[in-house]
Amino acid sequence: MQTLGYKDLVKESCYLNGEWISSPERLVIHNPATGAIIASVPKLGAAETRDAIAAANLAGLTWRALSGNQRAIILRRWFDLVILHSDVLAQILTEEMGKPLAEAKAEIAYGASYIEWFSEEAKRIYGDVIPATQSDQRLLVIKQPVGVVAAITPWNFPSAMLARKLAPALAAGCTVVAKPAEQTPLSALALAVLAEQAGIPKGVLNIITGDPVAIGGELTRNPLVKKITFTGSTEIGRLLLRQSADTVKRVSMELGGNAPFIVFEDADLDAAVDGALASKHRNAGQTCVCTNRFYVHDLIYDAFVAKLRAKVEALRVGNGLNLEVEQGPLIDEAAVSKVEAHISDAVAKGAIVVLGGKRHALGGTFFQPTILSNVTPAMKIATEETFGPVAPIFRFSSEADVVSQANASEYGLASYFYTRDIGRVWRVAEAIEAGMVGINTGIISTEVAPFGGIKQSGYGREGSKYGINDYLEIKYLCIAGI
Ligand code: ADP
Secondary structure (H helix, E strand, O other), rough: OOOHHHHHHOOEEEEEEOEEEEOOOOOOOOOOOOOOEEEEEEOHHHHHHHHHHHHHHHHHHOOOOHHHHHHHHHHHHHHHHHHHHHHHHHHHHHHHOOOOHHHHHHHHHHHHHHHHHHHHHHOOOOOOOEEOOOOOEEEEEEEEEEOOEEOOOOOOOHHHHHHHHHHHHHOOEEEEEEEEOOOOOOHHHHHHHHHHHHHOOOOEEEOEOOOHHHHHHHHOOOOOEEEEEEEEEHHHHHHHHHHHHOOOEEEEEOOOOOOOEEEEOOOOOOHHHHHHHHHHHHHOOOOOOOOEEEEEEHHHHHHHHHHHHHHHHHHEEOOOOOOOEEEOOOOOHHHHHHHOOOOHHHHHHEEEEEEOEEEEEOOOOOOOEEEEEEEOOOOOOHHHOOOEEEEEEEEEOOOHHHHHHOOOOOOOOOOOEEEEOOHHHHHHHHOOOOOOEEEEOOOOOOOOOOOEEEEOOOOOOEOOHHHHHHHHEEEEEOOOOO
């Protein structure tokens, strides 16, 4: 097929039952780096959501009846198309979200890797044969698609967070109604354009944009929806859980994090500084696995702060479309206010601003890469997710104490630590309360490993051989009279 261009992929309509539909009421999409209007998308509500759910329910009858291999062929085609169009998809992503173009390209490749992975997993949905307790019986387990899935995704990874849900759902034989974040719907709609080109049948994938409360209300209360998969804040996750309770839906929740990053006294300091930079400053600190709290051993504290300062000071801030830029703007004014509030609270309680601390001279929602030292557990930044380019550095002197500080959080998503002591690797990895642990690395996400949290960071896993189970029901067959 011919490669599609920017104009073909920036869709200003929603994808519902294989049709592109519009509406007079619009959501306007801005480029956070410039404030310019990029496009507008329909502002739809409960009625259109109901239609999309009905379409997905109907389409599910034929989609689930295909063999895993047949679904795999279509998903593979979709993966190929995403890769073929990755440059344009990355441009759209940077324009609507602000992250540097290199990060946007990495996100497209990362999201696509889930489509590839689950296209392969579609062929490997195994059942089981259980040895029976009676000789005239045979006991079997089969796995079947959950049914209609509602996916609600955030703005910080507008392409990958959706791909990470769509790929396993479609591979399992589920159909989907997805609602992207209102700030960043264009990446989601562009994925749908390519899904349509790949031959995903009408009604199997529906993307609906508009009022989150109305759409979310219908998605959670409609009994035809069998599962909610959500990535976003813990606060909205709790709300969706409550709303889903009446119809007892299955749920996967990938919620907030408050990742600790511990540097022990025996760590490779330069490697730890590189890992710190990668895990903190990616996406301007706006990822749920970004480090929120650095704990550095007393003996190496000053050296770590000095080395990190040198690296962070060199970060180039600006419009992500400029290839030199390493940190884009924050998503919106509310994000900047939260960062400012965390910094001023910390400073009022004795933190020292080592670097940055203010809005960037570029204006808008640009913020200076910031480092705070002398940070203590009494500060807001210790317990709340900042979601910005601020590295608060705590001091510690004992392993037991730092593990207990790291665990003093309602969240349990990602965590990181640096040490060269193999005994400590095991002790700390086992003691830390997190769904994911990076040991001597600040970057851990990959489609082949299970991504997800514990505690109030949610439940369910995305990616890996475990990921497809979130979209499958287990059915037990007892055959008697043999
Ligand atoms: P953030 O604070 O990072 O924007 P949110 O949890 O508010 O995170 O948003 C994540 C997703 O949840 C977005 O798609 C948003 O539109 C959606 N959302 C927000 N409020 C609701 C709601 N009441 N019902 C359903 N979805 C919602």
